[in-house]
Amino acid sequence: xxxxxxxxxxMTQLINTMMGKDVLTEKQLGQILEGARRANERGGMSSxxxxxxxxxxxxxxxxxLTDFADSVxxxxxxxxxxxxxxxxxPNSNN
Numbered sequence: 251x252x253x254x255x256x257x258x259x260x261m262t263q264l265i266n267t268m269m270g271k272d273v274l275t276e277k278q279l280g281q282i283l284e285g286a287r288r289a290n291e292r293g294g295m296s297s298x299x300x301x302x303x304x305x306x307x308x309x310x311x312x313x314x315l316t317d318f319a320d321s322v323x324x325x326x327x328x329x330x331x332x333x334x335x336x337x338x339x340p341n342s343n344n
Contacts, residue, residue, distance in 0.1 A: 255330070258283075264333055295319060 256264060258276045265279075266272050282305055289301035299315055302308070308315075322329035331337045 256333075268333070268335075 255261075258279050262274050262276045262279050265274050282302070285301055285305065286298050289297040293300075296316070299312060299319065303310060303312070303315070322332075328337065
């Protein structure tokens with residue numbers, strides 16, 4: 251792993267806080283991350299995004315999600331700032 255990010259407990263608390271209610275347990279997060287890891291081994295980031303969209307039932311344009319993932323990969327601090335509410339999600343229409 252390239253850097254130290256939040257642990258499962260911190261990430262679960264962060265997600266639940268952002269959602270305003272408990273939507274995820276540490277166990278569920280662990281299962282989702284394991285599934286994402288397997289998807290990555292099978293087919294790279296595209297497979298991870300497909301997996302996450304299926305698991306979360308997200309109604310999101312895959313190109314926008316891919317562009318966003320690329321932005322976070324290129325600037326991991328931006329991703330942490332987004333999770334902590336320090337900045338908004340960039341507009342992909344710019």
